Amino acid sequence: MKTATDLTRRFALAAHELRQQLPPATLQAAIHRHLDRAEAAPPRRPWAAWLGWAGLSTAAATLAIALVVHSMLPADAQxxxxxxxxxxxxxxxxxxxxxxxxxxxxxxxxxxTELPQARLAALGLPYDPARAGERVPAQLLMHSSGDVLAVRFNR
Known part of the structure; x- marks a missing residue:
């Protein structure tokens, strides 16, 4: 039982030291005023954050739908x-x-002129990828402004 009384005495000493460590009364009053003002501040609006996330998710969904619709278009429309x-x-x-x-x-x-076979794919014409580096004889119909109006391949 000696240890229980010894422990009680040590707790009492620790409580006394803790009370002596308290700030002065004027500082305690200032702390309490500050805490009271913080409680009186308007509460946060969680719905405002929700609206921000809703806008972001709407934009992402719209982009996803646009990409899906674009990928579903026929190749000739693209x-x-x-x-x-x-x-x-x-x-x-x-x-x-x-x-x-x-x-x-x-x-x-x-x-x-001569064009690389890979250029056929850019024009939407069939070509052999194994021969993409080979050149194909062609004729370009050009305007005086420098615009190429049409092409004809000579095979």
Missing amino acids: QPATTADADGFVRLVSADEWQRAQGDAARTWVVN
């Missing part, structure tokens, strides 16, 4: 259609520009 004329030229410009070029035939000319 890439411009290439059409070949009776003379074998594949148009590279819109129908309006083609009509203007046909009306102004004095300002267009045919240029002989």
Whole structure:
């Protein structure tokens, strides 16, 4: 039992030392005033944070839907259609520009050249990827402005 009384005495001494460590009364009053002001502050609005997350999630969902719809479009809607004329030229410009070029035939000319086979894929034409580095003889129908209006491949 000696240890129980010894422990009680030590607790009493510790409590006395702790009471002596308290701040002065003026400082305690200032601390309490500050705590009272903090309690009187307007409460946080958790719904405001929720609205921010809702806007972000709406934007992400909209982007995801747009990507899905874009991927579901037919391939011909995503890439411009290439059409070949009776003379074998594949148009590279819109129908309006083609009509203007046909009306102004004095300002267009045919240029002989060679293009890499990989260029066929860019024009939407079939090609062999194993021969992508090989060159293909072609003729370009060019406007005097430097625009390439059409291409014809000579195989």
